[in-house]
Amino acid sequence: MGLVAVDWGTSSLRGALIGDDGRVLEEKSAPRGILTVPAGQFAAVFDSLFAAWMQPAGRLCLISGMAGSQQGWAEAPYETCPAGLADLARRLCWIESGRIAIVPGLCDERDGVPDVMRGEEVQIFGAIRLTGMTNGLFVLPGTHNKWATVREGRVTGFRTCMTGEFYSLLSQHSILARTLQADAALDEAAFRRGVACTGNGEGLLHNAFGARTLGLFRRMPPTALASYLSGVLIGEEMRAQPLQGIREVVLIGAPALTARYALALKTVGIDVRALGAEATWAGAYALHTVLNAGHSR
Amino acid sequence: MGLVAVDWGTSSLRGALIGDDGRVLEEKSAPRGILTVPAGQFAAVFDSLFAAWMQPAGRLCLISGMAGSQQGWAEAPYETCPAGLADLARRLCWIESGRIAIVPGLCDERDGVPDVMRGEEVQIFGAIRLTGMTNGLFVLPGTHNKWATVREGRVTGFRTCMTGEFYSLLSQHSILARTLQADAALDEAAFRRGVACTGNGEGLLHNAFGARTLGLFRRMPPTALASYLSGVLIGEEMRAQPLQGIREVVLIGAPALTARYALALKTVGIDVRALGAEATWAGAYALHTVLNAGHSR
Numbered sequence: 038m039g040l041v042a043v044d045w046g047t048s049s050l051r052g053a054l055i056g057d058d059g060r061v062l063e064e065k066s067a068p069r070g071i072l073t074v075p076a077g078q079f080a081a082v083f084d085s086l087f088a089a090w091m092q093p094a095g096r097l098c099l100i101s102g103m104a105g106s107q108q109g110w111a112e113a114p115y116e117t118c119p120a121g122l123a124d125l126a127r128r129l130c131w132i133e134s135g136r137i138a139i140v141p142g143l144c145d146e147r148d149g150v151p152d153v154m155r156g157e158e159v160q161i162f163g164a165i166r167l168t169g170m171t172n173g174l175f176v177l178p179g180t181h182n183k184w185a186t187v188r189e190g191r192v193t194g195f196r197t198c199m200t201g202e203f204y205s206l207l208s209q210h211s212i213l214a215r216t217l218q219a220d221a222a223l224d225e226a227a228f229r230r231g232v233a234c235t236g237n238g239e240g241l242l243h244n245a246f247g248a249r250t251l252g253l254f255r256r257m258p259p260t261a262l263a264s265y266l267s268g269v270l271i272g273e274e275m276r277a278q279p280l281q282g283i284r285e286v287v288l289i290g291a292p293a294l295t296a297r298y299a300l301a302l303k304t305v306g307i308d309v310r311a312l313g314a315e316a317t318w319a320g321a322y323a324l325h326t327v328l329n330a331g332h333s334r
Numbered sequence: 335m336g337l338v339a340v341d342w343g344t345s346s347l348r349g350a351l352i353g354d355d356g357r358v359l360e361e362k363s364a365p366r367g368i369l370t371v372p373a374g375q376f377a378a379v380f381d382s383l384f385a386a387w388m389q390p391a392g393r394l395c396l397i398s399g400m401a402g403s404q405q406g407w408a409e410a411p412y413e414t415c416p417a418g419l420a421d422l423a424r425r426l427c428w429i430e431s432g433r434i435a436i437v438p439g440l441c442d443e444r445d446g447v448p449d450v451m452r453g454e455e456v457q458i459f460g461a462i463r464l465t466g467m468t469n470g471l472f473v474l475p476g477t478h479n480k481w482a483t484v485r486e487g488r489v490t491g492f493r494t495c496m497t498g499e500f501y502s503l504l505s506q507h508s509i510l511a512r513t514l515q516a517d518a519a520l521d522e523a524a525f526r527r528g529v530a531c532t533g534n535g536e537g538l539l540h541n542a543f544g545a546r547t548l549g550l551f552r553r554m555p556p557t558a559l560a561s562y563l564s565g566v567l568i569g570e571e572m573r574a575q576p577l578q579g580i581r582e583v584v585l586i587g588a589p590a591l592t593a594r595y596a597l598a599l600k601t602v603g604i605d606v607r608a609l610g611a612e613a614t615w616a617g618a619y620a621l622h623t624v625l626n627a628g629h630s631r
Contacts, residue, residue, distance in 0.1 A: 148531065181509075181543065206504070210503055210507060212496075239444075242500060243495050250450055251448070253450065256447075274539050
């Protein structure tokens with residue numbers, strides 16, 4: 038019967054038609070993130086994009102991401118960590134029984150402060166399937182990055198870091214924006230210098246200011262300052278993670294971004310395995326397999 | 335002869351007419367920060383505001399702040415730390431010999447990354463004069479906060495923290511802005527909870543996200559979230575400072591802001607002495623005294 042997998046995010050969506058053997062037969066993307074869809078129009082947008090793929094009777098569609106949020110198609114629950122694929126399968130939010138379901142997000146909590154993800158959970162389970170790593174640290178860089186700990190194939194906990202959003206705010210709207218050239222290519226030496234400086238214990242609120250003064254004193258050219266700032270942010274993020282005893286992490290995300298995390302992690306002696314969209318499709322397929330293996334739709 | 339002191343900042347300026355005994359006779363402020371003054375117009379703006387005060391022949395005016403930057407009236411040097419009042423007096427940048435001078439800023443450096451202040455140095459020397467504390471930690475909250483260490487009446491080093499600018503960016507332009515009520519009054523309990531959470535070692539990039547999830551899960555009302563975020567930022571800033579063995583710090587700034595730092599510092603057992611604009615005038619007067627005591631104009 039195959040499977041349709043959709044990662045429906047805030048600003049865009051991606052879909053894949055997946056064969057019974059797990060192979061991706063076709064992919065598409067559209068700038069129809071949930072913020073572009075008026076309330077009540079999700080079914081119509083879905084049909085306009087995926088009606089052809091959903092033609093065969095009995096074909097299942099699994100949707101992950103912000104489509105399951107309050108502002109999405111239907112509010113799917115958050116499954117509490119630790120959580121495995123079977124937990125997600127049990128808590129699917131069915132839009133049409135047996136045909137279209139939204140995958141629950143995950144939540145975690147520490148000291149009374151909740152944390153949440155929507156969509157990344159499917160990518161993590163896909164990465165577990167693709168790498169065979171059922172224990173480890175899985176890192177998903179983006180606007181709001183997730184660092185998830187996996188034990189015996191279950192997500193035992195995770196933390197969100199607003200690194201991508203901080204970078205965007207600082208490089209475009211802060212005093213740093215006056216001197217740094219935001220669209221310059223990655224300068225690896227400047228990036229590594231930014232990562233290294235976060236070892237000084239002075240904190241992000243101070244270290245970010247270096248991207249101003251290094252420019253002011255002409256110690257670094259405008260084309261290198263954005264890379265330095267990026268290094269300061271990613272270095273700061275990295276040092277707050279539970280990296281003790283870790284020798285390899287799994288990175289899932291856009292190649293330009295995972296490459297930066299790979300560079301940063303290498304400075305502290307950690308290797309990476311980097312995955313892209315294939316993790317999403319593998320995760321949806323793995324969930325589909327669990328569903329077929331015993332859970333009624 | 336008295337003295338005219340001007341703190342000429344980026345977006346506004348303040349001036350005071352100070353008597354020979356150091357008492358402030360008159361004060362004024364104007365929305366004529368350096369960004370509002372076209373190149374070549376600084377003398378005209380100065381005259382329009384201070385001509386009357388400068389009437390008596392031989393009266394001196396000392397200007398501190400961003401008026402000494404590249405974009406200001408004239409570029410004044412940075413004096414390298416450690417620096418005392420006599421160093422500032424020696425390095426004055428005279429606009430009109432013996433009549434109008436710009437006070438140099440200070441610079442410090444660590445691991446090849448410079449740090450700078452312009453204007454705060456005069457406030458610090460004023461605070462030393464007013465409190466009699468010639469050794470200690472002096473904190474100047476604002477958009478770009480300064481934490482300065484003073485030994486035997488000299489500034490031996492300092493760090494800038496972009497806390498005020500981060501708060502403004504996050505509360506107005508980030509995803510947090512969607513749920514928090516930026517203009518709500520300070521909620522002391524939420525603020526203290528934010529400060530406390532920074533002790534978890536998870537870092538600002540993660541802890542700031544709590545201001546989103548606490549709202550999302552209705553654990554904190556929108557009116558408290560801005561205070562929580564403010565606590566997270568100030569707590570993060572505070573924990574990166576050299577507070578070991580410190581029992582009291584001097585705070586210089588606007589009362590609404592120094593009150594928050596006092597609350598945060600109290601949670602780690604540190605008392606404060608808070609000063610406002612009087613520190614600027616006392617600093618200019620102290621510099622004037624040093625000048626008169628032996629340095630030729």
